[in-house]
Amino acid sequence: MKDLQPEQYVSSNVFHALGNEWVIDCYPRGSRREWCGAVTSFLVRLHGEYKTVNQTISLSLMKRDGTTTSLSAEFPKRDAILFQFAVQKSPFDEGQIFSYGNHLNALLEEDIVNNGSFELICTIDNTDIPRNKCSPGSSDLHSHIGKLLGCSETADVTFCVENHSFVCHRLILAARSPVFKAMLSGNMAEATQQEIKIADMCPEVFEAMLHFIYTDSVPGCNSEKSSTKFTKHLFVAADRYAIEGLKALCEDKLCGGISLDTVTTTLALALQHNSPRLKCACLDFILEPGTLVRWTLSDEYVDLVRSFPYVMTEIRDKVDTIPAFTNLN
Known part of the structure; x- marks a missing residue:
């Protein structure tokens, strides 16, 4: 420590x-x-x-x-x-x-x-x-706001994600995300558009993100049915729109699902999207007795060293020896 x-x-x-x-x-x-x-x-x-x-x-x-x-x-x-x-x-x-x-x-x-x-x-x-x-049940604010999700009668903006359309409310999105606030109420072109296209995101992830924005929860996010891959996509979306509560929720699930097969991609995700908590969880797993050697023998390890060489400095500071790779460029 x-x-x-x-x-x-x-x-x-x-x-x-x-x-x-x-x-x-x-x-x-x-x-x-x-x-x-x-x-x-x-x-x-x-x-x-x-x-x-x-x-x-x-x-x-x-x-x-x-x-x-x-x-x-x-x-x-x-x-x-x-x-x-x-x-x-x-x-x-x-x-x-x-x-x-x-x-x-x-x-x-x-x-x-x-x-x-x-x-x-x-x-x-x-x-x-x-x-x-x-008591979490002392306020029904989330349930009332949640009823507005998908309500076309009061919606004032539509998001198009691939072939799916989602009707939303500018004020709610702006209140929950500083990125949406800048997009919808600032000087950006989207501020006056009735339909906004979202690229590089699948409809299922966008829908789950909207559900969190309106209800402060994601159904099934902590269940086994929610795959690690989906959670990672949701984590990226939360970081993209600066929704810290959703990002922390995804971090919690990802931290609990770290294995030898997933630790490298999860660590890369943490480094790409500035998640100290997820990064520490990955490093703690890697430094467990017997894990480090097996991890350094994987192809994913070499890819990570190429992309994020500085992370190896942190690991070297914590252990005496690390297998050396002389041809990583």
Whole structure:
């Protein structure tokens, strides 16, 4: 963890508590680059479908003297290291909740680290949380807006993708995507067009993207029926139109489906579309014992080195030896 930079993280194994599956993400140098590595951040998030949200989460770090220090959910707070419970929608999946905590000093300090490791205490309790503050079902805004999807009576723009037409609403698209906002309400030619052609995208991907824009969800995105190939196309579309919530949702699925057969193409995708989280997940997989050698023997490895030679520098910094290829040009 010493080599991780701000916004880079490692994740715990999935664990079970009170009927839910959870994962803890640890950012040793903080989850925001502007904090310059001055804090360590932790994100506790649901991994699977939730059964209840009537739970509170508290985080604390064990000191070497046996005492604990609670984590603050806000930064900065000077010397006050307090934890504030927060339940919000997670960027990783609709309906997920998370608790967020920061340790105001760097993680690698003497009173926290003990023989090269540290202990994080995560307490998850049942509680009565006001429904209007945290329950995913407390607002039917998405369902109301979702009913406008495909409604030709109120639509004011049509997108043509191959041989398919999709009627949409400029205001909704502009509110959800800065790219659509610039396209539809700026000085671009599309601002006055009633029909807009979309190139380099299949209708199924565009339809799934529209569904997320209107409903903040993608049906079946977390199911096995949703192929990795389709998720990658959806990830590219989300990045193209700067829809960060959809991009994070695709990242979550792709991170959970990394294998020796997919890691190279997934890593290339992460590098092409600026996804530090997906990149870290791929590198973590590659650096697992016994995986690196098998990966370097694949044809995809050589192609990746040709296209992204700088990524090998990061891998070399983490391991002692890497098979050398002298004829990669």
